[in-house]
Amino acid sequence: MNKPGLLIVISGPSGTGKGTVCKALLDRNDFWISVSSTTRRPRVGEVNGESYYFLSKEEFLDKISENDFLEYAEVYGNYYGTPKSKVIEMIESGEDVILEIDIQGALKVKENYPNGVFIFILPPSMEELKKRITNRGTETEESLMTRFKCAYKEINYLSKYNYAVVNDEVEDAVNKIESIILAEKCRVDRIKSTILDSKEGLIHEQLYD
Ligand code: ADP
Ligand code: 5GP
Numbered sequence: 001m002n003k004p005g006l007l008i009v010i011s012g013p014s015g016t017g018k019g020t021v022c023k024a025l026l027d028r029n030d031f032w033i034s035v036s037s038t039t040r041r042p043r044v045g046e047v048n049g050e051s052y053y054f055l056s057k058e059e060f061l062d063k064i065s066e067n068d069f070l071e072y073a074e075v076y077g078n079y080y081g082t083p084k085s086k087v088i089e090m091i092e093s094g095e096d097v098i099l100e101i102d103i104q105g106a107l108k109v110k111e112n113y114p115n116g117v118f119i120f121i122l123p124p125s126m127e128e129l130k131k132r133i134t135n136r137g138t139e140t141e142e143s144l145m146t147r148f149k150c151a152y153k154e155i156n157y158l159s160k161y162n163y164a165v166v167n168d169e170v171e172d173a174v175n176k177i178e179s180i181i182l183a184e185k186c187r188v189d190r191i192k193s194t195i196l197d198s199k200e201g202l203i204h205e206q207l208y209d
């Protein structure tokens with residue numbers, strides 16, 4: 001049996017740079033990122049099945065009733081959800097799995113998977129956050145204000161997470177996340193047993209699932 005992979009949850013307010021940081025993290029590492037489902041309309045350039053699975057509200061509600069989601073939440077008026085079976089399959093097969101989800105979703109995952117690694121991405125300042133959401137150019141004025149106001153409340157949930165990473169420079173943020181993941185893999189309380197191979201004299205570790 002493979003060692004199970006880590007469940008790494010990257011979360012934080014809209015516009016802090018979660019998507020940007022995750023993309024850079026995946027360019028440098030062999031992690032598996034979960035593709036969520038959403039009822040939000042696709043933005044220019046977004047591809048169904050890559051950015052998200054874009055569903056109608058009815059399709060999304062069907063999936064809720066079929067218990068298909070590890071977690072789901074209503075975020076800024078749309079539903080977003082993480083597919084359950086695929087994420088569990090990947091972790092069990094030994095892949096390190098990244099979830100890029102909002103704070104409500106992260107807290108739900110934490111209830112069921114306290115062994116996950118919960119990382120909160122912070123902007124360098126609220127002024128910079130506003131600039132980033134505005135410059136991204138994807139939101140209406142109303143949606144921009146909703147996201148910005150929510151960010152003030154969402155930062156209060158930082159204490160529920162294991163790690164805080166300020167996304168000032170993308171490369172620094174990615175370096176920090178890589179260090180967190182490496183340290184988490186070395187944690188003694190993640191090791192169920194160490195087996196000494198009597199022939200080879202090698203140490204094998206078995207991780208908790
Ligand atoms: P989120 O996924 O958290 O909503 P995005 O990754 O879409 O945020 O980033 C929001 C905007 O900020 C994007 O236009 C992105 O290019 C920009 N951005 C992300 N990280 C940085 C950074 N470290 N410095 C400057 N701009 C950034
Ligand atoms: P956006 O509309 O900007 O792509 O995403 C809005 C928010 O929804 C972001 O904070 C993003 O992280 C979050 N999100 C994306 N997928 C999921 C998901 O599967 N579950 C939850 N709870 N939030 C998600």
